[in-house]
Amino acid sequence: MAHFDVFNGDADGLCALHQLRLATPCDATLVTGVKRDIALLERVDARAGDSVTALDVSIDVNRTALLALLERGVSVQYFDHHGSGEVPAHPGLQAVIDTTPDVCTGSIVDRFLGGQYRVWAVVASFGDNLAHAAKELATSLPLEATQISGLQELGECLNYNAYGDSEADLVIAPATLYTLLHRHADPFTFIETEPVFQTLRKARRHDLELALRIRPYASLPEGDIVILPDTAWSRRVRGAYGNSLAARCPHHAHAILTSNLRGGYTVSVRAPLAIMHGADRLCRLFPEGGGRPAAGGINHLPQGQLTEFIHAFGRAWHS
Template sequence: MTCFDVFNGDADGMCALRQLRLSEPREAIRITGLKREIALLERVDARSGDDVAALDISLDVNRAALLSLLQRGVRVQYFDHHGSGDIPSHPALQAHIDLAPAVCTGMIVDRYLGGRHRLWAIVAAFGDNFGRAARGLAASLALQPQQLAALQELGECLNYNAYGDIDSDPVLHPASLYTLLERYESPFQFMQAELVFGKIKQARRHDIELACQLQPHTVLPGGCVHVLPDAAWSRRVRGEFANTLANNDPQRAHAVLTPNVREGFTVSVRAPLTRRQGARQLCVQFETGGGRAAAAGITHLPRDRLPDFVKAFEQAFPQDAK
């Protein structure tokens, strides 16, 4: 029997898997990628009797590959909070799907494990910009304020490091970063021991400073659209900058676009934090769009469709939340 662990390369995906493997250790072939790489199950070469764990990747996007695995006699354990559509009913599928706006995959795994490795769930929640949920989890632990702040910074750094359009964009590719994370039972041990954490922190701070110096492309009643330059730093910071904008102006929506290799744009959208709705509905209007109600994106927006996106953004978020 061969085991596969398939997970998103952001904070939520990595921390969800870290919790699961601390409780249920096993040797597995790991499959991950940059945050935008969601269709990962199609990379799994599994046969009858094999086991697959899928974490933090949309079931809807991976539906065809999932059904193929099940038909081949592969057992699948699925944890996710993204768009799922109808969940297949199959004896070999164990699905833990929760689409609530303020629930991330790390929190779903935390629930499944009864909170046995909650520190990693807190990191996951902070990484997905669920600060209130992260602090709610932390209330059950005897953490000092500086410890909670450190977990928040780690979550934000892990999430930042997952962004980019090519493998060389991040400070360290998520696959390599997870091999470091899995050495440690506690996120505090990782932060203390691994020099790469400091490198990611420094790069994140630098990239945010550059992004904050730029003016928005379009300012609308219900939000702003930002177009960053064609550079590795802007591709890395796209999601982190969107979260920063959302946290600084929680009643408005925000979109951050970066040029991509297909001569269009990759897009990150954040709905207003005060209502966390509308991001997915906006993005799925475009061919490669998807995500969650609160945070979504478009893998490729053709350059000539930028005006269409701005118009759709204005319609999706027509005015400031009251």
């Protein structure tokens, strides 16, 4: 019987799966991609008796493929923190879903495992821009302040690597990054011994420096909308840049747009960190939008809808 590990290629998906496989090693086919590449279950060629673990990808987006797998006799274990809609009731599905704004998939898996590999849940939370939740988790571990800062940078670098319109935009393919990460039960040995960490660290800093030179396209009382140039570094950095702006101005929302191959924009939205809600609701006003309350995105915003998006952004955080 075959097993498939299906996971988002960002820090949360990587660290959630890493915790599970440290606890329960398993030979598996890896199915992942860039952060926005979340309709992953349709790629799983599983048959009756096979099994799937899915992490950090929305049930809503994968519903049709999930139901097809279950009907074929495939057992599915599902961990996620995105809006899922109604979770299918099926004996072959074990779904552990929590959409609380300060929870990520890594922290859901941490609870499931009883805190067995909590240090990786800290990395996942930092990567998902949940710094307060990460620090709360870290209080239960024997960590010094400098170590917590190191875990934060690791999470941010892992998350940075997931952004792009295709894997060609990324520093390293997520499946390859997971394979390197999974060599290390201790994140500090990964930081100290894997050259890819320094590569990601330098690339992230370089891309952020370039992004910080770009003036906002629109500045509203609610926050800023930034359109980055049509380059690979822009597509890589849009998530990290959005998180950076959110941390600097926690009472403002932010939207980062990059041009895509369809002639429109890919959009990353960050709700104000002070309230951590509204991003998903804004993004779902548009056909290819979604996400979670604190952070959402639109895979394709046609150029003709840019003005509509700006108006919607200006209304999104009014009660």
